[in-house]
Amino acid sequence: MKKSFAIAEVVVKELFRRKDFYVLFIITVVLSVLMAGVNVFNEPSVARYVKELCLLLIWVSSLVIAITTAARQLPVEKEQRTLFPLLAKPVRRSQVLIGKFLGCWLACGGTLVCFYVFFGILSMSREGTWPVLNYFQALLLHWVMLGIVTAFTILGSVMFSAVSANITITFALVAGILFLGRHLNKIALQLGEPLQAVVYGIYYLIPHLELFDVRDLIIHNWPLIPWGVWLGALVYGAFFTALFVWLGCVRFKKMLVH
């Protein structure tokens, strides 16, 4: 695990050297502040539309950072031929892959903290409240969701031939699950057999990323999610993350590196 953490540290440093995060953070700040400046019937304390826009930008930015960072890791190492000296060291392939995953995931966590602190400040400036626990729940759920996405992207990077293909497929799947995941069961019930069984099977099989999207609860100031249920969601996310990382390790072990 020590070796994995050493690799992860390099990945985190690499992300913060790149400009992706800074650009996305500045865009989020500028757009949110601009929207907050709109005069809505001379009512200065209207807050929820600003919160909604800010959270949307945070979600889009975090997904862009997570997917593009994770998708690049192994292919770039291969392209620059730095993977060979790395694998020549006394480190297992699975440790390399876990290190890459951990690095991306921790870096995402760091960026999320920055985004949510900004969101909290913006929200407090409009509403005058600071529901720290609600933000904590939302942040951790968001981070675990990014864990699943990162693990899936890492798996994609050892399965697909091109980085672009991996990024496109992952984005399409993530967007599809976020928009349709919650409703697949309703769609299934309207279908006849055997299609119903197939769609319901997919419904149970996919990682329900939308479970981790609690933006509406935050925007509309709903009370805390029961802690047991919240913990259940984290465990659910952890299982899917572990599954994708494990599949990635299996695939990477068998992969010919040349």
Place this chain on the structure above:
Amino acid sequence: MKTALITVLLLVCCFGAGTMVEPRLGALELYRRHEGSPIKVLLGESRRLFAGQSFAKADAYFHSGMYPSIFDNTGGKKASAMTDAARGEKGGDHVERFLGEPRDIIDRFSRSFFPSEHKHLGEEKHEEHFPGDGHDHQEHEHGHEHGEEHEHGEEHEHGEEHYEEAGGKDVREILPWLQLTAELDPNRIENYVVGSFWLRNKLGKVAEAEQFLRSGLKNNPNSYEMLFELGRIHDENKKDVTRARNLFEAALARWRDQNSKKEEPDNFALQQIAMHLANLEIKEGNIQKGIALLEIVKKVSPAPAAVQQRIDELRAGKETGSAVNGSAEPVRSAH
């Protein structure tokens, strides 16, 4: 040096071309399009396509985020509490039970992660009750059937009563979406009426409500709904009887122009306009005029006996301008 000179030359050419072309283009009709709001410039007429979503978003905010998606079964009901209240209707029927009972374990589990309980802005939460669970939302809101005749002292403040609970200052959260809807589709009359209602009734922003309505009237000068709403502002908030009367009469005239030949005229709007105008006339001591307007109300009211009772009392001299019983709110037949 050569590079710098070429750059300067090109800059001078660009500037020269700009001064020659811009004044000519500015006079063209096509170019004027760029003088509108950013949304209008960016989307052109296609912006109207998004007005429905923006208005629905306002309604979703009114329900604190609990709103049916295209996959949810709403039973064909499109009624909205936000709109019902603005029209002076009781919104008892709008309660969306679209979620129903959880279909599976994921469905049950996921309900903690999105707004899944029905409530309005500023209201205490109302749990979503399922059919047969002993909670009939309509029953405990109404307390009686609407088909019943009312003593006209209690006639008819239901819409207002119910929405006293809802709203409060939190209702301001729907405003950005109503403002955006007006930008996207300036001919969506319902949007102006709803916006004005919440602005003046819950937020006390009478000037903003009037300004919003007037901007709507610029685009829809024949809207009897907006003239009526503007009349209410002058009647109820500004206490300017003369202007209120003029506006109610203009609304009535526009209603007649647009509805007299229709197979299904908007009787509810007629009932509202005539009732408000009748009350105003009675208050001002013009009893005969008031009675004439109440006769119009009687024709379209689902409770004509109550209206007749009031007419009789006016004729008998029981009710005078200084002691007006009953509210201006008409009875809604849909109940």
